[in-house]
Amino acid sequence: MTKGIILSGGWGTRLRPLTCFTPKTLMPVVNKPVIERQMMLLKEAGVKEIVLAVSVLADALKSYFKDGSKLGLKVHYTDEKHPMGTAGAIKLAESYLKNDNFFMLNGDVILNFDFKEMLTKHEKYGGIGTIASRIIEDPTRYGVLIVDGSEKILKFLEKSEYNPPAEERARPMPINAGIYILEPEIFSYIEPKKKISIELEIFPKLAKEKKLYQYPISGIWKDIGQPLELLEGNILLMKDILKSVNLKEHKDNLIDASAKLEGRVLIYPPVTIGANTVIRNNCIIGPNTVIGDNVYIDENSEIKESLIYKDVYVSKNVRVEKSIISDNCLIRDDVLLQGNEQKLVILASFVEVLKNIKIIAPTTTDLSICHHEVVKESIS
Numbered sequence: 001m002t003k004g005i006i007l008s009g010g011w012g013t014r015l016r017p018l019t020c021f022t023p024k025t026l027m028p029v030v031n032k033p034v035i036e037r038q039m040m041l042l043k044e045a046g047v048k049e050i051v052l053a054v055s056v057l058a059d060a061l062k063s064y065f066k067d068g069s070k071l072g073l074k075v076h077y078t079d080e081k082h083p084m085g086t087a088g089a090i091k092l093a094e095s096y097l098k099n100d101n102f103f104m105l106n107g108d109v110i111l112n113f114d115f116k117e118m119l120t121k122h123e124k125y126g127g128i129g130t131i132a133s134r135i136i137e138d139p140t141r142y143g144v145l146i147v148d149g150s151e152k153i154l155k156f157l158e159k160s161e162y163n164p165p166a167e168e169r170a171r172p173m174p175i176n177a178g179i180y181i182l183e184p185e186i187f188s189y190i191e192p193k194k195k196i197s198i199e200l201e202i203f204p205k206l207a208k209e210k211k212l213y214q215y216p217i218s219g220i221w222k223d224i225g226q227p228l229e230l231l232e233g234n235i236l237l238m239k240d241i242l243k244s245v246n247l248k249e250h251k252d253n254l255i256d257a258s259a260k261l262e263g264r265v266l267i268y269p270p271v272t273i274g275a276n277t278v279i280r281n282n283c284i285i286g287p288n289t290v291i292g293d294n295v296y297i298d299e300n301s302e303i304k305e306s307l308i309y310k311d312v313y314v315s316k317n318v319r320v321e322k323s324i325i326s327d328n329c330l331i332r333d334d335v336l337l338q339g340n341e342q343k344l345v346i347l348a349s350f351v352e353v354l355k356n357i358k359i360i361a362p363t364t365t366d367l368s369i370c371h372h373e374v375v376k377e378s379i380s
Contacts, residue, residue, distance in 0.1 A: 001049070001100055002119060002181075004042045005093050006035060009055030009080050010106040014108040014226050017348035017370045018326055024055040025107035026064060027224060027310055030238050030254070031274050031292050033064070035222060036071070037237075042074060042103055045115035051096050052107075053089040055080040087196035091187065098184050104198075106178040110233040112240050113219025122181040125151065125213040129186065129206050132179035133214040134221050142175035145214050153212040156203040174214060177218045177221050227324060227344050227366050229235050234307055238270050253286075256293075261298075274310065292327070305339075315355075322349070322361070336360070343367070351375065 012024030019027070025035035039050055050068065054061050054077055058167060061077075066177060068075030078092040092099065101122070103115065113132075122130040129154065133145050146155040156176070176199065189202050196202070206212035220240050222233035242251055252269035255261075259273045263281025273288040274293035279285060284302040292310035297303065301318040309327040314320070318331050322339030325331070325347045332355040337345045339361040346368040353359065353375045360380035361367040 002045070002047055002102060003049045003051070003097055003100060004039075004047045004103040004105065005051040005053060005090055005097060006038060006105045006107040007086060007089055008035060008061060009053055009058075009083075009089065010108065011056050012108070013269060015224070015230065017368050018227070018230075018324065018346065020348065020371060021057070021060075022349075023054075023060055024224070026060060027230060028290075028292065028307075029107075029110055029224070029230075029234055030241065030272055030290055031310075034110055035061075036065075038105055038107060038109075038111060039071060039073060040204050041113075041115050042105075043264045045103075045119055047073075047103065047115075048096070049074045049076070049096070051076045051078060051093040053078050053080065053270060055083070083195060085195045085197045087198035087202050088194060090182075090198070091190045091192055091196070094187050096186060100201045101181055101183050102181040104182055108224055110176055110220060110222040110224060110237050111179070112237060113217045113221070115365045116218075118179075118215045118218060119181060119216050121151075127152075127206070127213045128211040129203065130181045130213045130215050130223075131156075131203070132177040133174040134177045134217055135174050137172055139171075139173040145174045145176060147174060147214050151213050151215070152210060153203075153207045153214055156199070156212065158200050174216065177217060178223075179217075181215075193194070227346055228260045228342070231307055231322075231324060231344065232303070234290050235270070238272055238288075238319075242270055268304070291360045306337075326351070329353075332357070339367075348373075 007024040012019030023361045026033040050073055065075050076096050144157045147153050187317050206350045222236055224233050225232045254272040256275040257278045258275045261279050265279050266284045268286035272290040277295040279297045280299040283297055288305045289303050291308045294310050295312045297314040300316055300318040301314055303320045306320050306323045308325045311328045312325055314331045317334045320337045322344040323337045326349045328350045329347050330352045334356045335353050336358040339345045342363050343361045343366045345359050345361045346366055348371040350372045351369050357375055358378040
């Protein structure tokens with residue numbers, strides 16, 4: 001029976017302060033942690049047992065998923081006491097994975113494609129590894145795959161090794177999307193108790209031995225390494241869910257049945273509104289907005305192009321645009337939070353913004369407020 005392992009040990013430094021106390025893989029994406037969405041995709045492909053390779057903030061992940069039974073899965077954990085690399089991480093889980101092929105995922109990527117079809121192709125190829133690939137316009141940020149007509153990977157180049165002439169840097173190429181299916185033979189390539197990168201040290205060997213293949217994907221794939229990518233990824237996935245054939249009828253928005261919209265509330269699609277959220281009269285919500293559970297938005301407020309996590313209180317006459325508001329924040333009356341096309345306003349958990357404050361992000365850097373801060377003066 002195919003199993004899965006998801007790497008969830010990174011620091012998420014580029015998403016700070018959102019990731020100071022919450023693992024990057026627990027970042028909400030359309031109101032569910034990104035790693036939970038991955039786990040459900042694996043479950044749909046027939047996976048019943050998953051290993052979470054944890055390190056930083058491991059207790060938060062263990063507390064959230066426990067034994068996996070709430071998702072109908074069996075979840076195991078491996079703890080890295082010090083960084084072991086991507087290959088070293090799966091070597092720690094060998095006892096769980098050694099009897100059959102398995103999926104390997106990086107837990108910080110928003111995905112929505114058919115894992116079952118990828119597994120079928122992997123078994124048809126007959127190699128030791130299959131890499132999900134995606135053709136992108138500028139591949140220089142990623143590992144690049146050189147392939148033949150049969151999907152066999154002839155050469156695997158990590159981003160540090162891919163240095164084309166300047167005129168070819170924007171040439172579309174298949175890149176490594178960070179989703180793999182591996183056979184148990186992979187463990188014979190990995191030395192125990194040693195920091196090893198599967199991308200730098202193992203995949204080039206498999207390619208040389210002609211045992212590595214690609215599986216081109218066309219569904220949602222979005223790295224959430226930076227705040228703007230997190231916002232964009234939420235919007236992408238929300239739109240993808242709304243057009244999904246799994247919905248019984250066409251919808252413009254994802255609004256939980258327990259949410260209350262009181263009086264005249266204008267909704268500009270697409271919008272997601274979570275459970276038990278209350279939005280008062282004369283509010284404008286959307287477009288491209290995700291609001292979590294148990295949020296209260298008082299009268300005459302406007303929220304667009306933003307993420308609001310659970311348990312947030314937004315007072316009257318508040319305007320929020322191009323911002324991420326983490327859980328348990330309190331926004332007083334007449335506040336303006338305004339990001340732009342390049343950079344966002346970011347409030348970490350338990351931030352309070354006092355009345356009449358304006359927080360406006362520059363175009364050069366995100367404007368972030370750390371946990372438990374009280375903002376008493378305008379910032380722009």
